[in-house]
Amino acid sequence: MNSPRKVHRTTIPVRYWETDQMGVVHHAVFIQYFEVGRTEMMAEHGLDYAQMEREGHLLAVAEVGVRYRAPARFGDQLVVLTRVTHVGRARVRFDYRILRGEDENLLCEGHTVLASVAPDLTPKRLPAERRERLLAVLDSPAAET
Secondary structure, rough: OOOOEEEEEEEEEHHHHHHHHOOOEEHHHHHHHHHHHHHHHHHOOOOOOOHHHHHHOOEEEEEEEEEEEOOOOOEEEEEEEEEEEEEOOOOEEEEEEEEEEEOOOOEEEEEEEEEEEOOOOEEEEHHHHHHHHHHHHOOOOOOOO
């Protein structure tokens, strides 16, 4: 049996409108790239955001951390590497590395912590089946029990 891939790879082209007056990708856009990597990784592992929401399980961003290393520019092809590094009862941490595709130069790294909440935004445990799917791709020595 094949084990799930622990690091998900997403390619994103830099669009002109994502750049600022200096000709580089605006710092806030990198967080959007994180979201693209995260949602594609989750979809690959049978975790559909829209379906979760229809069932009353929302994932709210509770924390974001970003460290910028080098600029990205219009026309660059970026590679977003996404991995799950913590799975708790109601929280999940994703770590990201964004590389320039042509030279694999590290441009940005960071993380997000998502909290499982009900539609009224009160904390709610992750559904067992979804938590198991996240634990299957966990790229960390231990998960919170």
